[in-house]
Amino acid sequence: MLELIQVSKHYGDTAALALTNLRIPEGETLVLIGPSGCGKSTLLRLIAGLIQPDSGTITLEGMTLTPDNILTARQRMGYVIQDGGLFPHLNIRDNVTVMACYLRRESAWIDARLAELAQLVRLPSDLMHRYPSELSGGQRQRVSLMRALMLDPEVLLLDEPLGALDPMIRYELQRELRGIFARLGKTVVMVTHDIAEAAFFGHTLVLMRDGHIIQTGTFKSLARTPAEAFVEQFINAQRDPMEQLARVLK
Amino acid sequence: MITWRTRVTAWVLVFCFSPLPAIAAGESPATITVGSKSFTESVIIGEMLVHMIRQTGHEARHRRQLGGTRVLWNALVSGEIDAYPEYTGTLIQEILVRENLQTDAQLKRALAARGLRMTAPLGFNNTYAIGMKDKLAGRLGIRTISDLRNHPDLVFGFGNEFMDRADGWPGLQRRYQLPQSHVTGLDHDLAYRGIESGSLQVTDLYATDAEIAYYNLRVLEDDLDYFPVYNAVILYRADLQQRVPELVALFNRLAGRIDAHIMSRMNAQVKLDGQSEAAVAAGFLEDTLQLDIDLQQQNVWQRLWRNTMAHLVLVAISLGAAILVSVPLGILAARRPRLGQIILGVAGLIQTIPSLALFVFMIPLLGIGGPPAIVALFLYSLLPIIRNTYAGLKDIPPPIVESARALGLPSRARLRIVELPLATRAILAGIKTSAVINVGTATLSALIGAGGYGQPILTGIRLDDIGLIMQGAVPAALLALLVQGLFELIERYLLPRDLGRSEAGLRLIG
DSSP: OEEEEEEEEEETTEEEEEEEEEEEOTTOEEEEEOSTTSSHHHHHHHHTTSSOOSEEEEEETTEEOOTTTHHHHHTTEEEEOTTTTOOTTSOHHHHHHHHHHHTTOOHHHHHHHHHHHHHHTTOOGGGTTSOGGGSOHHHHHHHHHHHHHTTOOSEEEEESTTTTSOHHHHHHHHHHHHHHHHHHTOEEEEEESOHHHHHHHOSEEEEEETTEEEEEEOHHHHHHSOSSHHHHHHHHHHHHHHHHHHHHHO | OOOHHHHHHHHHHHHHTSOTHHHHHOOOTTEEEEEEESSHHHHHHHHHHHHHHHHTTOEEEEEEEESOHHHHHHHHHHTSOSEEEEEHHHIIIIITGGGOOOSHHHHHHHHHTTTEEEOSOOSOBOOEEEEEEHHHHHHHTOOBSGGGGGOTTOOEEEEHHHHHSTTTHHHHHHHHTOOOOOEEEEOHHHHHHHHHHTSOOEEEEETTOHHHHHTTEEEEBOTTOOSOOOBEEEEEETTHHHHOHHHHHHHHHTTTTOOHHHHHHHHHHHHTTOOOHHHHHHHHHHHHHOOOOOOOOOOHHHHHHHHHHHHHHHHHHHHHHHHHHHHHHHHHHHHOHHHHHHHHHHHHHHHHSOHHHHHHHHHHHHOSSHHHHHHHHHHHHHHHHHHHHHHHHHTSOHHHHHHHHHHTOOHHHHIIIIIHHHHHHHHHHHHHHHHHHHHHHGGGGGGGTOOSTHHHHHHHHHHTOHHHHHHHHHHHHHHHHHHHHHHHHHHHHHSOHHHHSOSGGGOSOO
């Protein structure tokens, strides 16, 4: 279980994240959603320890994260960003195994794990010696996911993992990713600005604006009983274009 | 697996396989070092001293044509050289001018107070002089400057400096009451041609100029003692008397043996006939002092080899040290922004010091020769590497740095596995820039006695010999290209396929 207690983060006078409490039960997929600059990425980066909170504590399975234990804590969290963040000078195999090699895991274990993950994300094993620039965007995100899963972390943190992909690939990967999450049973925290994607992935949606959590719940509860007008606007803003299109086609 | 560590080792080895011990070993106590100024006459006498040292069975070393009287004087006082040819006028009027010395006896006392001695005058007085065609002087019966008073129609042409100096023509005219009205200022070399063509008849000279013999000029006697005396002497450390008394005895045998005519003929043999200073010096010692000189002449290739080795040592040590220091400084600058500003600022400041000045600044700290040159070159090589390391690290896209952090890699591992490899191209570009600057600037090291390709360039400038200048300039340019090529190879080996098309650099983690 991942828990944020009274966590806040400010940049100068602006609150990137106002005082926030959040519990993410084990095995659940939680989606952070909201417009740009709402604080959803800040929240994710706080969990990963990439930035330090001004106040409050973050605990992972009861362990409070501190600058001293964050390096080991990160081994228990897989992290995927929008464009993959793959190291351009390392081939796919090295990109995925970099941390395991650093920790001096046995090479037999590394090889087995690599093959297992390639199968999981459906990446042909002959790509392992290519370089990131020689792969397609979708393939790069699969590699990025492999890298995040390499040490079998308890938590998976994804910051707009599909944001840079074209719609067809994105559609395909969404389905695969959801299948993978279901199979692995990991705690997943995912950031997106796409309400349909959020509804597709999330058990729980957390809608944010200006550093505040506006409403937490399933997509259904957000749509049926919006906490305030903004929730309704946010959902409708992304639904309208499709409905207008449908009307034109009739 | 080729690890990053073996790769770093390979880098370091490239620089450490240089002939480092050559400098570190230094000289055995039996070596005696002489110096000379950067003009032919001084080098010839310096070579005489070298021959004499060898006569006594000691090793001799000649720091040829050092850049300036002060450099030689300080080197002698500090014991880096044991002797050099000097002029009494220079000592009295320039180096010891504050002591207001009047006589040679006073000068000797002032030298003794500094642990120095000088021989009796060698016999020539290399002062300003007035000269004219020997044939014309003979016909007109002119022997002294005073005799010029009787020939008001003679055309005078003086070097521009002599025209303007208070102790030049204006003072000369007043002292001797010279009536001539046809007086022009012109370039010193053109004055000789004017004399030869007959368009002017009288000019100023240095008393031992090679051209005096070449153009058959008569040096007119300064019968009213207008010009200060610049008697040539050998200046040496007093302790040489205890260390090698027989050498001091040999030095003293030179006293009174070189008159202006002989000196000017020897200058001509070097400057006009193209003989080596060593050969001319040996010829003189054999003829005059009946010494049996074993002339150890080096041919062009031996000289080239020696200069190449000296140059390589300067470049390899200074550049190698600069890389070892600059890359960590660049990393520090990238990681600590405020400290980085200071580091880049100081390195930039060093770069603005004119190179010649930087070399000379090093002399009080480290003396003359290799060490000060290496430190100066080292300082010059810092900025390009520091700045490129800094820029290379700063230019890595933030998502990549963030991904490395999110994996849980500690700071040093991130640097080794991700950041330095991605900055390699920039760092190598900085090293290449430094290498080219270093090889070029190292030619200036000859001015402070460090040898290298600068030596033939300096001599070539002194003797106006383009061929000699090329013997230094061409290999220096080739060496610069070679060093750059070497780093191109290293770059190809270090950069992985995606960044540089090489199959080798795939395994950085292992």
